[in-house]
Structures are given as structure tokens and as C-alpha cells.
Amino acid sequence: MAKKTAAQNDRRAVIDDIRKKQKGAESRRGFAIVGVCAAIAILIVGAAAFRPIKDWWDERQFNGVDLAQVGAPASACTKITTKPADGNQQHVPTGTPVDYTTAPPAFGAHWNEAGVAPVAMEKKFYAWSERPELEALVHNLEHGYTIVWYDETANKDSKEIAQLRAIGNKFPGASNFRYKLKIVPWLPTDEGGKKFPAGKHIAISHWSAGGNGQTDTSKQVGVFQYCSTVSGAALKDFMTKYPYTDSPEPAAM
Known part of the structure; x- marks a missing residue:
């Protein structure tokens, strides 16, 4: 009986370990997805901001010019x-x-x-x-x-x-x-x-x-x-x- 209980405990430990690894993997995937979304958002915002800044930069040379x-x-x-x-x-x-x-x-x-x-x-x-x-x-x-x-x-x-x-x-x-x-x-x-x-x-x-x-x-x-x-x-x-x-x-x- 003790051997059976020990085996069950071992299987449970293995299962818990697998679940823990799965949760870790899912958590890492979640962070990765959030990171990618954040990067895309930054790129979109950056692209939107880039044009007005570039326009200002290109036009500045004509300030005060007839x-x-x-x-x-x-x-x-x-x-x-x-x-x-x-x-x-x-x-x-x-x-x-x-x-x-x-x-x-x-x-x-x-x-x-x-x-x-x-x-x-x-x-x-x-x-x-x-x-x-x-x-x-x-x-x-x-x-x-x-x-x-x-x-x-x-x-x-x-x-x-x-x-x-x-x-x-x-x-x-x-x-x-x-x-x-x-x-x-x-x-x-x-x-x-x-x-x-x-x-x-x-x-x-x-x-x-x-x-x-x-x-x-x-x-x-x-x-x-x-x-x-x-x-x-x-x-x-x-x-x-x-x-x-x-x-x-x-x-x-």
C-alpha cells in the first residue's frame, strides 16, 4: 500500500511539474504577445508622429526666407x-x-x-x-x-x-x-x-x-x-x- 501511495505521489509530482511548466510557458507567451503588441503600438504612434516632425524639420530651413x-x-x-x-x-x-x-x-x-x-x-x-x-x-x-x-x-x-x-x-x-x-x-x-x-x-x-x-x-x-x-x-x-x-x-x- 505504501508503495502504491509513493507511486501516486510521484505521478502527482510529475503532473504538478508539467502543469507548472505549462503555466510558465503560457505566461511567457502572454508576456511575449503583450510585448509584441506594445512594440507595434509604439511603431504606429511613432509613425504618426514622424511625419509632422519630418515636415517641420524639412521646412525649418525656409523660416525667415523670402x-x-x-x-x-x-x-x-x-x-x-x-x-x-x-x-x-x-x-x-x-x-x-x-x-x-x-x-x-x-x-x-x-x-x-x-x-x-x-x-x-x-x-x-x-x-x-x-x-x-x-x-x-x-x-x-x-x-x-x-x-x-x-x-x-x-x-x-x-x-x-x-x-x-x-x-x-x-x-x-x-x-x-x-x-x-x-x-x-x-x-x-x-x-x-x-x-x-x-x-x-x-x-x-x-x-x-x-x-x-x-x-x-x-x-x-x-x-x-x-x-x-x-x-x-x-x-x-x-x-x-x-x-x-x-x-x-x-x-x-
Whole structure:
């Protein structure tokens, strides 16, 4: 009987030892899983924080630098061209697609819905995935905005994007109408895939009334300039020649 009890005790000890090892293994697996989850969470948070920090780091070099000194000289851009404009006060229901004849647009029919079009003035630079619809932005053009458009090639160049962001930072707030500027992507799907001229990856457009104070709608023109790379100098010259006051509705936000 004693031998049987001893054997039972031995088996029980073995079983207890196995259970203890299993619990230890499970505990280690649990800690490992928690550790992996924590590491993933840290990576996610770090990735989210990295972009704003990198943007700040890339743009810091332009602090205190005049607009004309950002990017390439004006020679990186074509001569300014114009095209007779139409669409003044031609509003279509929000959500209605409008076919524009130029890439990018500088005039035409557009949406007119509070909170949608025109797009609020304060935000100047728009990343690839956050651009407002063309029909909303054309309403901004009617109100005197200059729009800088960048294509997919420019979007893939971190230097170009840093320069565009820096330019946007030089036009802060929503109170000074001289700062009516938007910097937005020209997407591959825009207008059936229409592209900028060969070798050009930046475009500037404006809806001109045909001269400051001009009220004859037949004088209105779309104004265009295309650049191979970002040029603060060209933009400064463009906005000096075609200020917000030279537009169909300069007093509107």
C-alpha cells in the first residue's frame, strides 16, 4: 500500500511539474504577445508622429526666407499665358461634375454651397489624399485665389513637397485677402487624365477679371503658368501681376 501511495505521489509530482511548466510557458507567451503588441503600438504612434516632425524639420530651413528664395528661380517656369474665361456666376448643384477644358482649370462653372464651395481660406497646403473637389476650388478662383497645383511626380519628391508646404506657411490665416492661395494636387484621374505640358510638374492658375476693377465679363481670362519645379520667385511675380483684386469677385471670402 505504501508503495502504491509513493507511486501516486510521484505521478502527482510529475503532473504538478508539467502543469507548472505549462503555466510558465503560457505566461511567457502572454508576456511575449503583450510585448509584441506594445512594440507595434509604439511603431504606429511613432509613425504618426514622424511625419509632422519630418515636415517641420524639412521646412525649418525656409523660416525667415523670402518667398522668392524658395525653390528654383522663375526661369524654371514658362511664360504666363491666358485664355478667354467663362462661367462667371454659373453655379451648378454641389456634386454635379463639371468638365473643364484646361489642365488645371482657371475658370468655369462651379459649385456654390456654404461650407463646401468656395473652400475655406485658412488652409493653404493640401496633401495628396485631402484635396477638395475641382468644382469647389474653381469657386475659389472666381473669388480671387491663386492656385498652385502639383502633379504625381512632384508629390513623390520630398524636397518639392517641403518647399510647397513652406510656401503655404508664408500665407497664414484667413483675414488678409492678399493671402488668397491654395496649394493642391493635380490627380491622375482629373479631367480624364489630362496632364500638364511635358516636363512640367507645377502649375499656377488664376481667374482674372481683365484688370483690377474691370466689370465687363467679356474681358475675363484664365491665367496659367507651368513650371518644371517649385519656384517661389515665379509665384511671387505671378501674384504681383495678378492679385486677388483682379478677379470677378475679389471682396468675397
